[in-house]
Amino acid sequence: MNSEAPGWDAIDTRLEQFYPGVEPRHFATMHRFALGGPDPLDGVSFYPRAEPVPHWHLVSYGMSELYARDESDTEETEESGWGFEFSFRIARSIDDDEPPMWAADLLQYLARYVFSSGNWFEAGHHLDPGGPLRQDPPTAMRGLAFVEDPELGTIGTPHGRLQFLQVVGITADEYDAIRQWDVHGVLKLLTERDPLLITDLDRPSITDDPDTRALIDAGRERDGSSSGLFMIAGFGATVDDSGAVLLRFKEVNAGLVAQAVRDRLGHGRDLILDGDGHVRTLVRRAPAYAVRPLEGGALELDLPSEAVDALPGLLTPGRRPVPGTDRLSVEVTD
Numbered sequence: 001m002n003s004e005a006p007g008w009d010a011i012d013t014r015l016e017q018f019y020p021g022v023e024p025r026h027f028a029t030m031h032r033f034a035l036g037g038p039d040p041l042d043g044v045s046f047y048p049r050a051e052p053v054p055h056w057h058l059v060s061y062g063m064s065e066l067y068a069r070d071e072s073d074t075e076e077t078e079e080s081g082w083g084f085e086f087s088f089r090i091a092r093s094i095d096d097d098e099p100p101m102w103a104a105d106l107l108q109y110l111a112r113y114v115f116s117s118g119n120w121f122e123a124g125h126h127l128d129p130g131g132p133l134r135q136d137p138p139t140a141m142r143g144l145a146f147v148e149d150p151e152l153g154t155i156g157t158p159h160g161r162l163q164f165l166q167v168v169g170i171t172a173d174e175y176d177a178i179r180q181w182d183v184h185g186v187l188k189l190l191t192e193r194d195p196l197l198i199t200d201l202d203r204p205s206i207t208d209d210p211d212t213r214a215l216i217d218a219g220r221e222r223d224g225s226s227s228g229l230f231m232i233a234g235f236g237a238t239v240d241d242s243g244a245v246l247l248r249f250k251e252v253n254a255g256l257v258a259q260a261v262r263d264r265l266g267h268g269r270d271l272i273l274d275g276d277g278h279v280r281t282l283v284r285r286a287p288a289y290a291v292r293p294l295e296g297g298a299l300e301l302d303l304p305s306e307a308v309d310a311l312p313g314l315l316t317p318g319r320r321p322v323p324g325t326d327r328l329s330v331e332v333t334d
């Protein structure tokens with residue numbers, strides 16, 4: 001008999017290899033997204049682990065194609081659904097039998113973002129969720145990074161390839177290090193301490209260790225930033241009839257933009273500014289200022305060295321022209 005949920009079965013088969021005979025705590029979505037409900041995930045399973053340290057291992061159901069297709073649907077796909085399911089490892093005490101439901105809520109939040117925006121996550125991505133991962137009690141974990149689950153990896157299913165994409169909680173200082181240097185470099189330092197990258201909401205930042213901080217600083221100085229896309233709330237850009245370009249920023253974000261310019265353009269790497277429907281790509285390639293239209297109304301601004309060197313210092317309240325350019329200005333408002 002053919003299964004009614006071959007994708008779901010493929011996930012369960014993979015988990016059975018690591019948790020033979022273990023019945024997870026599974027929380028199903030009461031009103032499925034496909035039927036008009038608010039939560040895209042059909043459910044989240046919690047597996048209690050004691051080794052190598054006690055933690056919950058969460059796995060989602062719903063980012064991939066779970067159910068049997070209609071017989072008339074013969075389309076072959078390389079990936080199942082979005083091509084991944086979330087996993088998440090949350091530290092727990094050995095006698096803690098109460099699953100952390102905030103973590104399941106976070107996975108639903110991430111799923112809603114993917115389904116509503118059409119933007120998916122991949123290993124090496126990172127995200128600022130706009131606040132701490134848990135409100136009560138408070139935690140220093142304020143960022144997320146994504147890696148392939150070090151145990152579950154990637155599998156084949158009847159509907160295509162499926163990667164188990166692990167969500168990793170990181171502190172604000174670690175997120176700054178990722179943004180200013182490299183997500184793979186920071187995660188490598190985390191992995192050396194914890195190969196399974198378990199999210200412990202009470203752990204200190206690895207940047208508190210002077211030796212680790214020195215490694216991060218050295219990598220940043222050597223490599224610059226690997227974060228080419230910088231999403232900024234309140235960012236706007238206009239072009240008038242004469243071709244003059246104005247980039248507008250909020251003061252609260254101006255310092256972060258200035259640092260991104262140093263860490264990207266200062267090392268000859270492109271920087272994409274994206275916010276409030278405006279996308280502008282800053283590059284450092286030609287000796288003279290140039291403006292090039294891109295698809296979707298975006299612009300590419302080629303900045304000479306004089307402009308790159310001056311731009312960080314211009315990102316303070318007020319409106320100023322950018323040296324070395326023809327009619328490019330920046331404006332910072334409160």
